[in-house]
Amino acid sequence: MPIIEAKNLTYTYPSASKPSITDVSLTIEKGEFVILTGPSGCGKTTLCRCFNGLIPHFYSGQLEGELTVAELKVFKHPISEMAQRVGLVFQNPENQLFALSVEKDVAFGLENLGMPRDEMRKRVDWALQTSGIEELRDRAPHELSGGQQQRVAIASVLAMQPEVMVFDEPTSFLDPLGAQKIFEVINDLNKKQGVTVILVEHRLDLASKYADHVVIMDEGKIVLNGKPREIFNSETARLLGVGIPKATLLWQQLRENRIKLEGVPTSSEEAARLLREVLKT
Amino acid sequence: MIEVKDVYFTYPTGVEALKDVSLSIRNGEFLAIMGQNGAGKTTLVKQFNGLLKPTKGEVLVDGVSTRDISVAQLARKVGFVFQNPDHQLFSETVEEEIAFGLRNFGFKESTLKRRVTWALNLLGLAEYRKTSPFMLSGGERKRVALASVLAWNPKVVILDEPTIGQDHRQKEILRQFIVQLNAQGKTVVIVTHDVEFVAECSPRVVLMTQGQIVADGDAKRILTNSDIALRASIVPPQITQIFLDLADLGLPTDIIDVSEAKKTLLEYLEGDNT
Amino acid sequence: MSVFEGFKFRQVSSPIHRLDPRVKFLYVLVMFIAAVMFNELPVLLVLFFLQIPFVLVASIQRQWLRSLRGAMFLATFLFVFNVFFGYISLGTVPGGVSPLEYAFAMSLRFLVLVESFSVFFLTTSPDHLSLALEQSHVPYEFTFAFTTAVRFVPVLAEESQTIMDAQKARGLELEKGNFMKRVRNYIPVLIPLIVSAIRRSLELAEAMESRGWGASKKRTNLYVLEMKEGDWTLVIISILLLVTVIYVRYFVHVPSFTMLFAQ
Numbered sequence: 077m078p079i080i081e082a083k084n085l086t087y088t089y090p091s092a093s094k095p096s097i098t099d100v101s102l103t104i105e106k107g108e109f110v111i112l113t114g115p116s117g118c119g120k121t122t123l124c125r126c127f128n129g130l131i132p133h134f135y136s137g138q139l140e141g142e143l144t145v146a147e148l149k150v151f152k153h154p155i156s157e158m159a160q161r162v163g164l165v166f167q168n169p170e171n172q173l174f175a176l177s178v179e180k181d182v183a184f185g186l187e188n189l190g191m192p193r194d195e196m197r198k199r200v201d202w203a204l205q206t207s208g209i210e211e212l213r214d215r216a217p218h219e220l221s222g223g224q225q226q227r228v229a230i231a232s233v234l235a236m237q238p239e240v241m242v243f244d245e246p247t248s249f250l251d252p253l254g255a256q257k258i259f260e261v262i263n264d265l266n267k268k269q270g271v272t273v274i275l276v277e278h279r280l281d282l283a284s285k286y287a288d289h290v291v292i293m294d295e296g297k298i299v300l301n302g303k304p305r306e307i308f309n310s311e312t313a314r315l316l317g318v319g320i321p322k323a324t325l326l327w328q329q330l331r332e333n334r335i336k337l338e339g340v341p342t343s344s345e346e347a348a349r350l351l352r353e354v355l356k357t
Numbered sequence: 358m359i360e361v362k363d364v365y366f367t368y369p370t371g372v373e374a375l376k377d378v379s380l381s382i383r384n385g386e387f388l389a390i391m392g393q394n395g396a397g398k399t400t401l402v403k404q405f406n407g408l409l410k411p412t413k414g415e416v417l418v419d420g421v422s423t424r425d426i427s428v429a430q431l432a433r434k435v436g437f438v439f440q441n442p443d444h445q446l447f448s449e450t451v452e453e454e455i456a457f458g459l460r461n462f463g464f465k466e467s468t469l470k471r472r473v474t475w476a477l478n479l480l481g482l483a484e485y486r487k488t489s490p491f492m493l494s495g496g497e498r499k500r501v502a503l504a505s506v507l508a509w510n511p512k513v514v515i516l517d518e519p520t521i522g523q524d525h526r527q528k529e530i531l532r533q534f535i536v537q538l539n540a541q542g543k544t545v546v547i548v549t550h551d552v553e554f555v556a557e558c559s560p561r562v563v564l565m566t567q568g569q570i571v572a573d574g575d576a577k578r579i580l581t582n583s584d585i586a587l588r589a590s591i592v593p594p595q596i597t598q599i600f601l602d603l604a605d606l607g608l609p610t611d612i613i614d615v616s617e618a619k620k621t622l623l624e625y626l627e628g629d630n631t
Numbered sequence: 632m633s634v635f636e637g638f639k640f641r642q643v644s645s646p647i648h649r650l651d652p653r654v655k656f657l658y659v660l661v662m663f664i665a666a667v668m669f670n671e672l673p674v675l676l677v678l679f680f681l682q683i684p685f686v687l688v689a690s691i692q693r694q695w696l697r698s699l700r701g702a703m704f705l706a707t708f709l710f711v712f713n714v715f716f717g718y719i720s721l722g723t724v725p726g727g728v729s730p731l732e733y734a735f736a737m738s739l740r741f742l743v744l745v746e747s748f749s750v751f752f753l754t755t756s757p758d759h760l761s762l763a764l765e766q767s768h769v770p771y772e773f774t775f776a777f778t779t780a781v782r783f784v785p786v787l788a789e790e791s792q793t794i795m796d797a798q799k800a801r802g803l804e805l806e807k808g809n810f811m812k813r814v815r816n817y818i819p820v821l822i823p824l825i826v827s828a829i830r831r832s833l834e835l836a837e838a839m840e841s842r843g844w845g846a847s848k849k850r851t852n853l854y855v856l857e858m859k860e861g862d863w864t865l866v867i868i869s870i871l872l873l874v875t876v877i878y879v880r881y882f883v884h885v886p887s888f889t890m891l892f893a894q
Binding site: 114115116117167221222245248249250251252253254256278281316317318319321322323325326329330333335343344345347348351352354355356 | 393394395494495496521522523524525526527528529550551552553590591592594595596598599602603606608615616618619622623625626
C-alpha cells in the first residue's frame with residue numbers, strides 16, 4: 077500500500093475566495109525521495125500542511141477529498157497522532173527551535189508524547205548522531221548558524237521516528253554550502269534510514285540528483301508527475317518557469333544540434349560523465 | 358562613486374567583521390558582493406549608507422567621509438533594500454509605504470504624488486495602491502519594499518540577498534529589472550550567495566571570506582577559478598563544474614553560461630572531426 | 632553591561648549553580664521573611680553580609696555588584712525619604728532609634744531583598760528554573776511560555792536593531808524632534824516588530840503542533856531535579872535561619888546602634 081494516497085484534495089483557506097489546491101491526486105510509495113516544486117503560490121506549501129494534518133486541524137477552512145498518510149486517514153486523526161508518523165520541517169530554522177539547548181529541543185516532541193526518560197535519552201542521542209550534530213548538544217539555539225539550526229530542527233522531528241518527513245523549502249535561508257549539507261542529511265535519512273522524503277525546493281540544480289520522483293504544481297493543480305529526467309526534460313516544465321538544472325538545459329541544447337548523450341543529466345557530475353563519452357570518440 | 362579605504366570594522370560584541378578592506382565603485386557600475394553567510398558582505402554594504410562606520414579606515418561617498426554626514430543624508434544617495442521586506446513595511450496602504458521615504462527626505466507634495474505613481478507603475482503595483490501591504494503575497498511585498506526605495510531615485514541601489522525565497526521565474530524578472538536599472542545609469546550593488554543568478558547577470562564580482570576581499574573582477578574569471586572558490590567556500594555554477602571536470606580533455610574552464618557551453622562543445626567536436 | 636546584567640544568568644559552574652532552584656527559592660523566601668521582620672539595623676546588616684559567601688562561592692561578584700549599583704539609586708531615594716520624614720516627626724521613630732539609623736535600616740532592607748533575588752537569578756539558568764516550575768506542578772503552558780520568551784529575547788533584540796536600520800536607510804531620523812515627534816518616529820519600528828512577532832508565533836505554533844504538542848496529558852521531561860546533599864544542606868540552613876529569626880524576634884531584645892552608642 078502506498079505510504080501517501082491523496083484523492084481529489086481541494087482546500088480553501090478561511091479568508092480566501094478561491095481554493096489553494098484543486099483536485100489534487102497523488103500516490104507516493106514507501107521509501108521514495110520526492111521533489112515537489114512549482115512557481116510561487118502553486119499550492120505546494122498548502123499540500124505539505126495537509127500531509128501532517130495542520131490542514132484541516134490547525135487551519136480551519138474547507139477541505140474536500142481523501143488523504144491517507146502512513147495508514148492514517150488525516151481528517152480523522154488529530155495532529156498529535158499524525159506527528160508520530162509524519163514529520164514536517166519548515167522554512168525558517170529560527171522559528172522551529174523553542175528550547176534553550178539543542179538537546180531539549182530534540183527531546184521536545186518525545187516529551188510531548190510522554191515517553192519515559194531512558195527511552196528518550198536513547199532517541200535523542202540517536203537523532204543527534206544521525207543528523208551529524210552531536211557536538212552541538214549543549215549549545216543554545218541563538219548561537220548556531222542557520223544551517224546548524226536547520227539540522228537541529230531536522231533532528232527534533234527525526235527523534236519521533238516518523239515514516240515520512242516533509243521538508244518545506246528547508247534551505248531558503250541558507251547559502252549553497254549550507255544547503256548542500258542539508259540535502260546530504262536528508263538524503264541519508266532516505267537512503268540509510270528508509271524515511272520517505274518529500275522535499276519542496278526551488279533549487280533543483282542542487283537537489284534533483286537525490287530524487288526518484290518529481291511532482292510539479294501550478295495554480296493549485298498537479299501538472300507533472302513522474303521521474304526526474306522526464307519531467308525536467310519536458311516542455312511544460314520549461315514553460316512553467318521551473319528552475320530546470322543547467323546540466324539538463326545543456327543536454328537539451330546539444331540535442332537540438334544533434335549531439336546525443338546516453339541519458340538525461342540533472343547534475344554536473346552526470347553531465348561531465350556523459351559528455352566525456354561523447355567527446356572521447 | 359564609493360571608496361572604501363583600508364577599512365576595519367569590529368562589532369560591539371567584539372567580532373571583527375571586516376579586515377583591511379579596500380574597494381572602489383564607480384558611478385554606474387554593476388557589482389555583486391559574494392561569499393558565504395558570515396563573510397562580511399552585509400557588514401561591508403552597511404558602510405556605504407553610513408549605518409555602520411568603520412572602526413579604522415574610511416569610507417567616502419562622492420568624496421565625503423561617511424563619518425561626516427548623517428545616515429539620512431547618505432540614504433538620499435544610497436538606497437538600501439533589506440533582505441526581509443517585513444522589516445520595513447508598516448503603513449496602511451502601499452501608497453503610504455512608498456511615500457514614507459519621500460516624506461522623510463522632504464519632497465514637496467506634488468512631486469511626491471508623481472513619484473509614488475511612477476514607482477507603483479515601475480514595479481507593477483498600480484492595482485495595489487490602496488491595499489494594505491500586509492495583505493500582499495511575499496513576492497509582492499518585496500516589490501513594495503523595492504518601490505519604496507526607488508521612489509526617491511537614489512544614485513546607488515543596494516539589494517541585500519534579493520533572490521531568497523524567489524522561484525525561478527521571479528528571479529528572471531528580477532534579473533531583467535536589475536539590468537535595466539543599471540542600464541538607466543544607476544549604480545547597482547547586490548549582495549548574494551546565489552552563484553547561478555550572478556552567472557546569469559555577469560557583473561563585476563567582489564568575493565569575500567572571513568572579513569576580507571579575496572577576489573575582485575569579472576564574474577567569468579572569478580566564478581570559474583576553483584582555487585578561489587575553495588578559499589571562499591562557494592560552489593561554482595553548475596555549467597562551470599561540468600567544464601572543470603572535463604579540463605583534462607583540453608576544454609576551456611572559464612564557461613559559466615549554457616549557450617557558451619554549447620558553442621564551446623560544438624567547436625571542440627568539430628575540431629575533433631577535422 | 633547594564634543593570635540588567637545583574638540578573639541575567641551566566642553559564643558558569645559552581646556549587647550554587649548546581650543547587651535545586653526550589654531550594655534556592657526557599658532560601659530567598661526565608662531571607663525575605665527575615666528582612667521584613669526586622670527594622671533593626673544590626674540584624675539587617677547580618678542578613679546582608681550573609682549573602683556574601685554565596686556570591687563568592689558562585690563567582691558572581693562582578694554581576695552582583697552591578698545589580699547592587701542599580702539598586703543603589705532606589706535605596707538612596709528610600710534613605711533620603713526616610714531621613715526627611717524621620718526628622719519631620721521630630722526624631723520620634725519606633726524603638727527610640729535615631730532617624731538616621733532607621734533610614735539606613737530601611738534602605739538596607741530593600742537592598743537585602745533585591746540582592747537575594749539577584750543571587751537567585753544569577754545562579755539559576757532559565758532551563759533549570761523552568762524544570763523547577765514544572766516539577767512544582769505549574770501547568771506546562773506557563774513554563775513553556777516562560778522559556779520561549781527567554782529564548783527569543785536575543786532574537787527580538789537583534790530584529791529591532793535590523794528594523795531600525797532598515798527604516799533609517801529610508802531617511803527616518805530617530806534622534807530628531809521634540810518628544811511627541813520622537814514617539815511618532817518609533818511607529819515605523821514598532822509595527823514591523825509587532826507584525827513580525829505575530830508571524831513568528833504562528834510559525835512556532837505550527838512547529839509545536841507538528842511535534843505532537845498536546846499528545847499526552849502526562850508530559851515527561853528529559854531531565855529531572857533530584858535533591859542532593861548540597862540541596863538538603865541548604866534546606867536545613869534555611870530552616871535553621873527561619874527558626875533563629877523567629878526566636879530572636881520574639882525572645883531577644885535587639886539593641887539598635889543608637890542605643891549602643893548612647894551608653
